[in-house]
């Protein structure tokens with residue numbers, strides 16, 4: 209055969225295999241017998257072996273592609289991969305529909321259409337197609353940056369390498385869930401057992417492990433599948449509704465979930481949830497709830513999202529699964545903020561396919577409320593990824609009551625329950641008072657410091673951090689960044705478990721993070737009440753680290769201009785503001801941060817790149833609005849690059865007012881600030 213005819217044969221085989229994959233997965237109507245299908249694949253594999261120079265990049269055998277490396281590259285999602293807020297009962301669903309209508313200023317009697325679809329319990333992935341060809345595939349990662357698993361995703365039989373039809377956009381990122389079916393999961397575990405290997409915990413873990421194989425050939429042998437349900441960047445979307453979009457996905461060759469339905473009110477959504485819940489065990493794959501989405505894509509766009517979840521969707525979770533077991537003992541764990549958390553050590557039991565041997569008891573009030581003690585038989589529940597918890601005592605033992613110690617079990621310092629200065633209420637949590645001097649707190653803070661949403665340092669996991677701390681090599685964040693320089697005295701590679709390569713990899717991973725974004729650094733410090741969401745809004749407000757430090761120093765008495773300014777940040781509560789001010793006015797914290805700043809560079813928050821009449825401007829809304837709900841007005845201004853504040857000060861640029869405006873309106877007038885009515889605002893921005 210000539211080279212050309214071999215090339216042709218290879219292309220034909222690839223199309224035939226892809227067609228067969230679509231018949232099998234997408235349409236559930238295989239036209240080829242398994243053995244005919246295997247013959248095609250075998251012929252292709254043999255040809256590729258004989259003529260490696262003719263192997264095509266889109267080959268389903270994936271004998272070409274990325275050379276195995278010991279690490280995945282990173283891919284920045286051009287549009288973040290969001291997560292979903294949860295609804296746990298029917299009332300939450302009704303509230304969600306009301307919230308959506310309120311935001312859109314839609315009358316409550318209006319039947320607004322929502323879709324519902326199963327929430328697949330797998331791992332999400334994003335596939336980028338340019339001119340109909342798969343060019344990259346990434347895991348979700350932290351939502352902003354994922355891992356480049358293009359080679360691995362290309363091996364999935366029901367991910368099209370080339371989109372079917374011709375009405376696809378030039379650029380589209382298709383998002384969905386990678387999963388393993390129950391049937392395939394059973395086969396995988398039978399195989400593991402016959403090889404004397406450990407079995408996989410559940411299909412989700414097996415899918416995650418299979419997708420993140422360094423060698424895509426191993427992924428190719430795993431029964432991974434993909435359900436498509438959303439999009440990221442898209443050059444031009446022809447669908448007007450969620451339902452139309454799903455139809456397009458199917459036309460382009462993706463497997464979409466057959467249980468998607470359209471509803472006109474929350475009662476119907478809940479009825480469908482109940483139906484899905486009844487057929488859950490027969491679906492053939494794991495789901496952990498139902499996702500509702502606003503059907504109209506223009507309305508989805510108007511609704512937008514809050515830090516990490518869209519306003520237009522919600523996940524209605526299935527109730528937690530429960531089982532009874534005996535409680536062997538109660539241990540006390542000390543967390544990053546010094547919180548003493550009682551943990552129940554259980555007789556291991558399988559709940560919803562996962563072996564559970566520990567469950568949280570939250571705090572001492574909870575122990576009191578449950579009157580739980582070692583030797584009791586207890587009911588334990590597990591919901592999704594949430595830590596299992598003890599729900600109640602089923603059978604009490606005769607043992608003595610269990611009392612939480614009043615000292616930290618790790619460092620022996622006094623552990624207190626604080627009293628809230630404002631409400632006078634005692635905190636439910638008892639905390640060790642020894643801060644960074646308590647080894648448990650120090651270790652947990654460092655673990656948090658390097659975690660995914662913080663510095664995200666590969667190769668510095670819990671085990672390594674404990675090792676470094678116990679050997680007095682890393683006691684605080686700054687030590688992470690000086691360890692390479694100190695290694696000439698340490699010789700890390702000589703320690704058990706370390707070698708030249710692992711040490712080199714670790715140093716490289718650390719060096720990659722010497723420049724860090726403002727919000728990541730703030731989150732990494734593990735300040736109470738400053739989670740990821742708050743860190744982001746604080747970063748957007750102050751823009752530069754040093755400006756924030758100056759402001760917080762002068763807010764020390766919880767009054768004055770800087771304190772008001774801090775509280776005026778949209779979404780900032782009193783507890784978070786107080787905690788932030790306290791943290792940056794404490795000398796131990798300041799020296800820990802200063803030590804760290806000797807080694808790293810903090811990147812200012814990038815101003816939103818949108819160019820509009822109001823980008824960078826500080827805007828205050830007051831009174832009632834007619835055309836937009838207050839929330840939508842705010843969100844639109846933010847999308848146009850403005851900062852929305854809750855109070856008027858000399859920094860305010862524009863005040864938009866409606867009927868009922870009072871003191872803010874007066875103050876703005878006094879300060880000579882630009883003032884507009886809702887209609888003037890709409891005209892000004894061409895909304």
Ligand code: IVH
Pocket residue numbers: 290291292325326327328329330331332385437438499518521523
């Ligand atoms: S929509 C912007 N639809 O659930 C909204 N997510 O808890 C993007 N998931 O990260 C998500 N099935 O991995 C959507 N039918 C479905 C889903 C689904 C599973 C996952 C997804 C997401 C997570 C959020």
